[in-house]
Amino acid sequence: MNKTYCPSLTEYKRRLSREVKIGDVPMGGLNPIRVQSMTTVDTMDTLGSVEQTLRMVEAGCEYVRITAPSVKEAQNLLEIKKELRKRGCNVPLIADIHFTPNAAELAARIVEKVRVNPGNYADKKKFDIIEYTDASYAAEVERIRERFRPLVQICKQYGTAMRIGTNHGSLSDRILSRYGDTPLGMVESALEFLRLCEEENYYDVVLSMKASNTQVMVQAYRLLVQKLDEEGLQPYPLHLGVTEAGEAEDGRIKSAVGIGTLLEDGIGDTVRVSLTEAPEAEAPVAKMLIDRYTNRAAEAKPIVAVSSQLLAASSSGKEANSQQLTANSSDNDSSPIDPFQYFRRYTREVLNLGGQNVPRVIADVSRLPSVEYADLRCAGHLYSAFLDKFQMNDLGADYLYSGQRPVPFMLPNGLKEIVDYSAWLDAGQRAEHFPALTPAEYAVTAARHPQLNFVFQNLGSLTPAALDQLRADSTAVVILHTDNAHAMPEIRRAFFELINAGVTCPVIIKREYPELQAEQTQLYAATDVGGLLLDGLGDGVVLSTELLSERSKEEWLTTLDQLNQLSFGILQAARTRMSKTEYISCPSCGRTLFDLQETTAMIRKRTDHLKGVKIGIMGCIVNGPGEMADADYGYVGVGKGKIALYRGQEVIKKSVPEAQAVDDLIELMREDGKWIEPVKLEEPVGV
Template identity: 55%
Template sequence: MEKIALQYARFLTREVPVGNIPMGGFNPIRIQSMTTTDTMDTKGTVEQTIRMVNSGCEYVRITAPSMKEAENLRNIKKELRFRGYDVPLVADIHFTPNAAETAARIVEKVRVNPGNYADKKRFKNIIYTGLAYQAELERIYKKFTPLVKICKEYGTAMRIGTNHGSLSDRIMSQYGDTPRGMVESAMEFIRMCEDQNYYNLVISMKASNTQVMVQAYRLLVATMIKEGMNYPLHLGVTEAGDGEDGRIKSAVGIGTLLEDGLGDTIRVSLTEDPEFEAPVAKALADRYQRRSQLQVEAAGQLEIEKEHILVKDLPYTLFTYNRRQTLPVQHIGGNSHPIVMLDVAAQNLKDPYFLTAAGYKYDALLDKYNMADQACDLVYLADALPSFSFPGNLKQIYNYHTWLGLKDKTNCHPLINLADNTVELVKDPSLNIFSVETAAFNSEAAALQIEQIKLLPSNAVLLLKTEAINGMAAQRAFFIALLNAEIKIPVIIKGSYPLLNTDDLMLYAATDLGALLTDGFGDGVWIDAPMVKLPLINATSFGILQATRTRISKAEYISCPSCGRTLFDLQETTQLIRSRTDHLKGIKIGIMGCIVNGPGEMADADYGYVGTGPGKITLYRGKEVYKKNVNTSNALDDLIRLIKDDGKWIEVKKQ
């Protein structure tokens, strides 16, 4: 068994000074966020920055879309220092090199987007010869060099921040809309910096699609390793949204990479006030601080590098999504979407509430159940027996001896400990779930378990449990063992969180289960969290599947977190759009505060709602403009009319 599959190994990066708070190396994972105020509003920006620092931000990013905002960063910084706050400031730059050059003389770090610093995006396909492409790189080099020289002179750090949605036409034409294109976009700028002996760099590969994001960061690190680089990584999911969805989606993307040992600073992008982002980022980072300390105590740099997952020989790829092939059992595995399993053993089975909480709508007058889009597929009752009939499509799982004693076993199936399995044991003719523990999963235990699994009947499904502190890695080790043994039995992943509250559950479960699903592992999920109410467990389960793009059960909102460029109230608008469209299963709507974030940043969306001026909205169908300069008072109605014209509108059923 691969040692790395069981141990946390942080990718050790170059330390980069950012003001008085260095990043990378053996430093803690840094927390940051971005202001939403108008940068010309010095007082408002200072006040918001102070709230962000007090909430846990170690760096604060401020947009500088033009020269006047870049110059005003001096006033903001001066006032912050006067009030006793020396937090490093980061200037966020798009399209305006002269603003970046001005800001680099003032703040501790500048962020540039290689997709629009010296390039353009007009969704045009351009065919380049080798000489023509090199000429473009030389043009960009000349435009980019002044900023690099200023950063060197003033000791200013730089983030090269690639965004999936704002890749330039040049990169898109050469590499396509791919993680490889994202990586090459950044690497071109990194090489230009190194050519001038400038190394105070931080790199990011952001996307709203968590699969693309994870693949791009992994590919970036693999590429850097080949070229002898180890720059710090800024992690973030763009346009994650708000509320539970935004937190789950952020945790899936960021948490998966943290589990890989990647990430030196985190920004959680929520369509909420920025002071609410830092606590979420800190909760994600804190899980790995102790692991990092243990790693430093136990191993030197060379040993750490040898053990990192990105340099191991694995039986699957880390850079593309391929679901593990399994043979279907009932509706589990094969080509079926991952199922959701819930523990209802502790519920009052005389009260139909527990089924309502599991996604089934109960109508007392008609005395029947109606399945909702987020209705669980399996319920675990342990040894409890209900006093009424279940919906016909809902399968019930019982502990083996309780199941054996049931007179009517219709839709009832046993849960059997793998270690207790024998040939003589009575099996269900259609579905048997065998639980396996991965806490002590080492080479000898793995070999024994694999041999036991090979003896299971063809209608077997595995339930993968773990009590390990580094549980995701232990479960990943199990999947690697199955791949190496060419075993195609479906697997339900169980995450156990006996002491977690609601907020931490969303983040931890999304990290642990989301990381495995992102790698193509898992045919179902079971979140066991006795301290959390059943409706939230059910919603979190479906939210994780939605965020990993493995099962779509609701509308998705790709909404940006707002900044000083935003032209309308994003939080209010997002909630308004959600209130009228959240019943449209599978529809993706991008809600962007300005043209910088749209249409590129919402490249995955079916429809876009983008601020283009005070009180004006441009609507998109995919990447194409549908209607320009729509008054905000009419924009939502026009968006709904567009969805109806495309035949994708569904009327809400009256209850």
């Protein structure tokens, strides 16, 4: 199986794509990674669209997408463009098309780029199960090609670029019947259109593989790159995005998990972060993600496994143990996993880590000036003085790491503590404490906990001797860390070393960030940790930060609370541990039939205690049952003031008045046994 989908798994190299000219702002090739977003104003509101576009450009948008659901909106793109040019704004405009080929053909004569969705451009989605013979399938493909051909010819004539944008949730019934709801189906949906473009000698094409499920999204982009190469097609530039990412912190984390994972491997030529917020809020987030890679190649340290270093030493005549030079370690850039399909790394269970357990969250309180009962609220454990007991919320950490200063009181039931090895010895090797050893301590010490021992490791410390020791130790859990700027690929390489050596101990991913803006920490941690989780690598996470000593204790606690919430948010965004309600909400556009931000906030207020329930909130039928893909319930605009409610992809109630729609949604959950009444926790001490 060809697993190649990026230039290198260990060295930062950007995939070199074909350059596509979009107005005066070319994409791909050696150009910077571009930023784009989409207007939310009704396209028929010319001045409103112009004013919003100007705000978006001011915020950093290099391309602006505008919906054209029918011919009249496509025609009005000309008026919007005229007014923008009159005001000195030359930003390239992109027409967003669903269902209406005639609108696309008109828009292609006006704007610099059109976006079409192969799932609904000339195909259909009615959730019908259709049995196709090879002949009937081929005939249907040919029908679609002939419907698509005029647009290709118009784009070629007018010098208009095109994005063939597959969405996971809007794959046609035809594609689903043959490929299922899979990344391969997404890729094939786009390739059908792309092959016709190449037959017509039209190459100004951009591709995208968007999904709300980050695992599916990343796998689809990787598979697309591999298939383009396999078929000898042009290396077209890629537009990255996670559809319906949501709002606020959750939306940013989810976007970074998907987009950042691909950027780490040099994949992507333009980015759109889809937030349920004003579109001008999206560009700064996209730019923050992109800017991390501006100097990545220069800042990164070489990623070379110890076993590869030993092999090099042996080949140059230096002393090395030939028994340590295994065939598995001969290729430093090889992958032992399938990058196109999710499989969690096999691990043995050690206490409640690894095996079939969900990934665990460790809260690092080792730098707190002191630890009191009330301080544990930063780890999701709230102490009630009235009840004289702890209560844990849905984001309660599983372990505390206290370093050299063990917590001086009995921890609440279920919460476990990790302490440095020397402190564990000094504390009398208490049963409820688990030691964390350095590689040097682990190599020589005999005194260990009989059930669970944590070992700090990095790629450089994973020597053949260390791998042998870990393989034989049924109590070991590795805490894997790095100080390399190219962090995610280095930790991934360390995982590969463990897999190749047959080491099955659980692994906690540790990342530490210097003093960054809170949003930078969100995006960087979501990328570094989320990118590993998407490949099934990791049995837990611990996030740490360096805070200046003059910071107050309250500032420490606030930051640690944010890191704890961030850890759970990353696990949820990567679909590896569901600890809260997930909202799959579209970012709004000119098609939206209600105030998405206000409605999302209202639904969140009523339902954010429903752990693990996924609710899709879609502004129109285009982003309706298909786009919310695997949501449990859907709230979809179908007309002014009218809502359709879905159970999965089945419509349950049509044309519900907006004023009663949330109540009806809750009643639907109640009927399904998914509704629970919210419980208010006692206020913790000090709050």
